[in-house]
Amino acid sequence: MGDVLVFAEYFGEHFPKTTLVAVNAGLELAKKRGGSCLAVVAGADVGALASELAKFGVSKVIALEHPALKDYLADAYAIAISALVKKLGSEYLLATATAVGKDLMPRLAARLDAPMASDIVAINDDNxxxxxxxxGNALATIEMEGLIKVVTVRATAFDAAQPSGSVAPVEKVPAELDDGALKMQFVAFNQTKSDRPQLTEARIVVSGGRGLRSGENFKTVLEPLVDELGAAMGASRAAVDAGFVPNDLQVGQTGKVVAPELYIAVGIxxxxxHLAGMKDSKTIVAINKDPDAPIFSVADFGLVADLFKAVPETVEELKKLKHS
Amino acid sequence: MKILVPVKRVPDPATTIRVLPDGSGIATDNIKWVINPFDEIAIEEALRIKEKQGSGEIVLCSIGQITWQEQLRTGLAMGADRAILVKSDQPLDTLAIARILVKVVNDEKPDLVILGKQAIDDDSNQVGQMMAEMLGWPQATFASQIEFADGKCKVTREVDGGLETIAFPLPAVVTTDLRLNEPRYASLPGIMKARKKELKEIAAESLGIDLAPRLRIKKLTAPPKREAGRKVESAAELVQLLHSDAKVI
Structure with a gap:
């Protein structure tokens, strides 16, 4: 009882911060429920990845392997992982609420006949x-009933796990999977090309809103500020809706939730x-020409100004600061 | 193609939500109720598929109280053909909702289920995926494009770091993301016609499904409020304060 299995997502050959957050939340949950924390890495050939993850404090890493697990697909992953959960007798199955976590965990919950809590931000001692x-306008304290429970965690609510100094054992497990039963097929992944940090991992995020008026202005006005700060670029739903920027930049309730050290909202x-996706940032700056804009009610520093003037000036001031 | 669109009634996204002092729920006075915005996108997509194919049927389904008829009528006014309201007064968790919808799917036998990726009240983002598993169907969440060719469905999905395309045979469950389409408004003739369209009511208890919630909300609390800070006069002052005061640059 009390054992936690963490689903460890990876990109290429590395684990993003969001996965280490899941490990840390899994360790906390296992400790509070009196169990062990294990992790599963699933794929066609994931031995090296599993060995890497074994350094982060879990008691065991399972390398769950099958050729059909090469690309992430909800149906194959749900079959393979649910079988593993049953075999291990885990009480909790946990992942971070990334695009994959959100897609896969509810399917697993249904397959395991388990209740599921999405996007948790805290683990209490009392179950x-x-x-x-x-x-984010209400925080719900919830309780789940069942032999197995499924949880996704909000990436900004927990720290990333750190190397523990020891290495856990890695066990290779062939997935129990019948290829013939699978109906979903991976066609293509069209990666957004960017040299900037990931939105969910960046120390500084600069987001633009409808006030920028066009996708072109994101490039010519906002991007110099983003790059001067070495920041990730985000956007409001209004800017995404208007087609200025792709949806994966959207910060908000239905997009990405971020909590960087510095969040600069421009023309938002x-x-x-939108506030639901960024209000836990450490320092918030708002640049907007409307003094009554609600963004100022959460901003530590507000600059009421025309962004087309204020943003280039801010870039100049940052350059001066760098050279002083 | 026959399409089932599950629809949820939620507070208007622009409404300020207040938690009741006793933590039992939210204040519901002065709330304007609407169709969950992502479900509205789902209805629109179903209408476009039907228009493009020149035939088909769109069935809406809600699970809730009698007042939820209002949102179903709105969906019918947008152009859906008929609606089913599964009446329930008790709180239901996502597993129970998915089970009820699966029952409706088994009765109606649609080729496709389209619904919002999440409801903007409980923000769970679970029901579509749960339905797909219970039915043994493929799923495509966070869809930004849906195409049909050679008896297969091809969906472009909004995932972390880019766009993913997957393909699968029907029947299937698709959940909508923001950029899939821009929903239409109901027209006046549409509203008139909607009054005559079938809206069937079923009692949830009559379905023979275990509805007891396995996830319970014990209490709601208001999140800590963030205080407004200070206004600055210029970009120079802003950069100076971020450097020396907040120490973030």
């Missing part, structure tokens, strides 16, 4: 968990759904 609802009014 309860805390998760946001209504775009601050709709409820």
């Amino acid at each position: 309860t968990l805390v998760r946001p609802m209504y775009a 009014s601050g709709a409820i759904q």
Whole structure:
């Protein structure tokens, strides 16, 4: 009882910060429920990845392998991982609420006949968990009932696991999978090309809103500020809706939730759904010409100004600071 | 093609949500209720598929109280053909909702289920995926494009770091993301016609499904409020404060 199995997502040959966050949350949950924390890396050939993950404090890493697990697909992964959960007798199955985590975990919950809590932000000692609802305007304390429970964690609510100094054993397990039963087929992944840091991993995020007026202005006005700061670029839903930038830049209730050390909102009014995605940032800056914009109510520093003037000036000031 | 679109009634996204002092729920006075915005995108996509193919049927389904008829009528006014309201007054968790919808799918036998990726009230993002598993169907969450060719469905999905394309045979479950389409408004003739369209009511208890929630909300609390800081006069002052005061650059 109390054992936690962490689903460890990877990109290419490395684990993103979001996976180390899942490991850390898994360790905390296992400790509070009196069990062990194990992790599973699934794929066609994941021995090296599993060995890497074994350094982060879990008690065992399972390398779950099958040729059909080469590309992530919900149906194959759900079959393979649910079988593993049953074999291990885990009480909790946990992942971070990334695109893959959100896609896979509910399918697994249904397959395991387990209740599921999405996007948790805290683990209490008394068997309860805390998760946001209504775009973060309410925090729900929840309780789940069942031999198996499924959880996704909000990436910004937990720290990343650190190397523990010891290495856990790695066990290779061939996945129990019948290729013939699988209906989903991977066709292509069209990666957004960017040299900038990932939105969910960046120390500084600069986001633009409808105030930028065009995709072209994102490039010519906002990007110099983003790059001067070595920041990740984000956007409001309004800017995504207007087609200025791709959806994977969207920060908000229905996009990405970020909590960097510095968040700069440019030309963003601050709709409820946007605030839900960034209000836990350490320092928030708002640049907007409307002094009544709701974004100012959460900003540590507000600059009421025309962004087309203020943003280039800020870039100049940053350059001066760098050279001083 | 026959398409089932599950629809949820939620507070208007622009509404300010207040948690009741006793933590039992949210204040519901002065709330305007609407179709969950992602479900609205799902209805629109179903309408476009039907229009493009020149035939088909679109069935809406909600699980909730009698008042939820309002949102179903709105969906019918947008152009859906008929609606089913599974009436329930008790709180249901995502597993129970998915089970009820699977029952409706087994009765209606649609080729495709399209629904929002998440409801903007509980923000769970679970029901579509759960349905797909219970039915043994393929799933495509966070869809930004849906195409049909050679008896297969091809969906472009909004995932971390880019766009992913997957293909699968029907029947299947698809959940909508923001950029899939821009929903239409109901027209006046549409609203008139909707009044005459079938809206069937079924009692949830009559379906013979275990509805007891396995996830319970014990209490709601308001999140800690963030205080507004200070206004600065210029870009120079801003950069100076970020450097020397906040020490973030």
